[in-house]
Amino acid sequence: MRLVAHLTRNIHDANTVAEEANLNQLKRLQSGIEGLDELLMGGFVAGSSYIIQGRPGSGKTILANQIGFNHIRNGGRVLFATLLAEPHERLFQFLSTMSFFDKDRVGDQIQFVSAFDTMENDGLDEVVKLLRREIVRQKSTVMILDGLLNARSKAESTINTKRFISELQGHAAFAGCTVFFLTSSQLDDGSPEHTMVDGVLELGEELVGNRSVRRIKARKTRGSGAIPGAHECEITENGLVVYPRLESTITHSALRDSAEFSVVPSGIDTLDPLIGGGLVESSVTLLLGPSGTGKTTFGLNFLARATPEEPGLLFGFYESPQRLRAKAAALGLDFEALERAGALHIAWRSPTAELIDKLALDLLRIVEQHGVKRVFLDSLGGMARASADQSRILDLFSALMSELRARGVTVVSSWEIRGLIGGKIDAPAPDMSGIVDNLMLIRFAQSTAGLTRQLSILKIRDNPYDPALLDVLIGEQGLTVRKAAFHALDDSGNATALQSSPSR
Numbered sequence: 001m002r003l004v005a006h007l008t009r010n011i012h013d014a015n016t017v018a019e020e021a022n023l024n025q026l027k028r029l030q031s032g033i034e035g036l037d038e039l040l041m042g043g044f045v046a047g048s049s050y051i052i053q054g055r056p057g058s059g060k061t062i063l064a065n066q067i068g069f070n071h072i073r074n075g076g077r078v079l080f081a082t083l084l085a086e087p088h089e090r091l092f093q094f095l096s097t098m099s100f101f102d103k104d105r106v107g108d109q110i111q112f113v114s115a116f117d118t119m120e121n122d123g124l125d126e127v128v129k130l131l132r133r134e135i136v137r138q139k140s141t142v143m144i145l146d147g148l149l150n151a152r153s154k155a156e157s158t159i160n161t162k163r164f165i166s167e168l169q170g171h172a173a174f175a176g177c178t179v180f181f182l183t184s185s186q187l188d189d190g191s192p193e194h195t196m197v198d199g200v201l202e203l204g205e206e207l208v209g210n211r212s213v214r215r216i217k218a219r220k221t222r223g224s225g226a227i228p229g230a231h232e233c234e235i236t237e238n239g240l241v242v243y244p245r246l247e248s249t250i251t252h253s254a255l256r257d258s259a260e261f262s263v264v265p266s267g268i269d270t271l272d273p274l275i276g277g278g279l280v281e282s283s284v285t286l287l288l289g290p291s292g293t294g295k296t297t298f299g300l301n302f303l304a305r306a307t308p309e310e311p312g313l314l315f316g317f318y319e320s321p322q323r324l325r326a327k328a329a330a331l332g333l334d335f336e337a338l339e340r341a342g343a344l345h346i347a348w349r350s351p352t353a354e355l356i357d358k359l360a361l362d363l364l365r366i367v368e369q370h371g372v373k374r375v376f377l378d379s380l381g382g383m384a385r386a387s388a389d390q391s392r393i394l395d396l397f398s399a400l401m402s403e404l405r406a407r408g409v410t411v412v413s414s415w416e417i418r419g420l421i422g423g424k425i426d427a428p429a430p431d432m433s434g435i436v437d438n439l440m441l442i443r444f445a446q447s448t449a450g451l452t453r454q455l456s457i458l459k460i461r462d463n464p465y466d467p468a469l470l471d472v473l474i475g476e477q478g479l480t481v482r483k484a485a486f487h488a489l490d491d492s493g494n495a496t497a498l499q500s501s502p503s504r
Helices: 001-007 014-023 060-073 088-096 114-120 124-138 149-156 160-172 192-196 295-303 323-330 337-340 356-370 379-384 390-406
Strands: 049-053 079-083 109-112 142-146 178-183 199-208 213-221 230-236 238-241 284-289 311-318 344-348 374-378 411-415 438-447 450-462 470-475 479-484 485-488 493-495
Touching: 049 060, 049 160, 049 192, 049 485, 060 079, 060 088, 060 109, 060 142, 060 178, 079 178, 088 109, 109 124, 109 230, 114 124, 114 149, 114 160, 124 142, 124 149, 124 160, 124 284, 124 470, 142 149, 142 160, 149 160, 149 178, 213 337, 213 485, 230 356, 238 356, 284 295, 284 337, 295 311, 295 374, 295 411, 295 479, 311 356, 323 344, 337 344, 344 356, 356 374, 356 379, 379 390, 379 411, 390 411, 390 493, 438 470
Parallel strands: 049 178, 049 199, 079 109, 079 142, 142 178, 284 411, 284 438, 311 344, 311 374, 374 411
Antiparallel strands: 199 213, 213 230, 230 238, 438 450, 450 470, 470 479, 485 493
16 A cells, blocks of 8 residues: 555544545546545546646646556556547657556557547537447547647537537446546636536646746546645656645644653763653654754764664765765764664655655655664755745644654754854744754854854753753764853853863
8 A cells, every 4th residue: 555545544534534435435446646546535536527737748648648558457448539630659659658658558458549630520529429439339438538628629619618528428427438638728617628527637837946846736526535735746757646745644643642751762872861861752853053063973873773673764865875874984883784784774865856745755655664763864954945835844844743753753853054153043944843842952162272062952842851051072982962161152152161060
């Protein structure tokens, strides 16, 4: 079962689940497209009619053919009719780059028919007759009609457009055939086409900065629920992949939280006595600090305590696995041995070439696949860069962290702030502290001896902690802390000398 489907089960409360159970009595036609059936809460309603609309290049033809080829693999039969002048040979050439395309099925389980000449020479009534004959002859259970815009132009009136769609729907429904109309027109909700069909999917593409982001939206779903709003998608060699918005599919993770509180070692022995013995299991710790203060080193120490029974995962964006292994070795940590034992997994992702929902789902898949119990996310800032909509970041992170907590995962994450030295703290996002359990700040301080690293524990949820300022030391034995010789910083980040405290 796909992870998205597993997560989607958490969407509804008891009343909604009961309501959806009644809806699910309708027979479903699954698209087989990752994420799309979850967005449609089970797939298309079999025997219904749908419009797939979007500008040229938005992915309509790929989506429709993907539905068709997936359908024949499940034993169905498909009629693909076109009202376009483009020959099928060009379509086949294009589709041949996609893994779902199987030329051996063409002409047998999936039949391609051009009705363009019939439309131009004889009109839409003859197109209806042609397609009706083909549906019966091919025993089609899915019909895809590409070029609805041309049919609309040929109809010349709203009434004729409605009659054309209605007659096709009637013949298809009698034969138990689900119909998909493709159009490059941006039809509004009051268009005759929209009023006649049971559902409308809209594909679009938006330029965000220098990035082009594809989105899909279910504008109408009669007889079925759907996750509302726009969802990111991408076209790969496997076809279209849809990523339903994580915050819409994970809404009740907190209900699965354990009421038991236990602690796990942070990986820094000198820190644990100051925070109640360690990090609370299934908690989320956020490390704030400028570059070079030791956030990644903290995370490496945390992962070094992973075991084959409770594996760890480093999910990072900036440093390659090779560099991370070398950095760990310099700290006396043998990550290669942990990986060989199955105690540690390292995943690197590009923050500029990915979609944020894809990253979040990828992280959850790895956690589920390997039974991960420790995650170091380096960094939340890198993950946030992948978001085309910055207003979603807080909601998405809240949903992601809630799901990780519910799975019994202890998380340490980092976020880089701008100021290298100083007392000013740049909040990573409004209200971010509300979705984490522990908040720690590592920064540089100036003293007469030079720069020092200092750790401030700003928040520890569910455990007592010592608020004393701590010196951070990084050496061959990893990262250690001790009570600081300087207890206060002025507005410029300069340390005020006080009596040094003994090491802990």
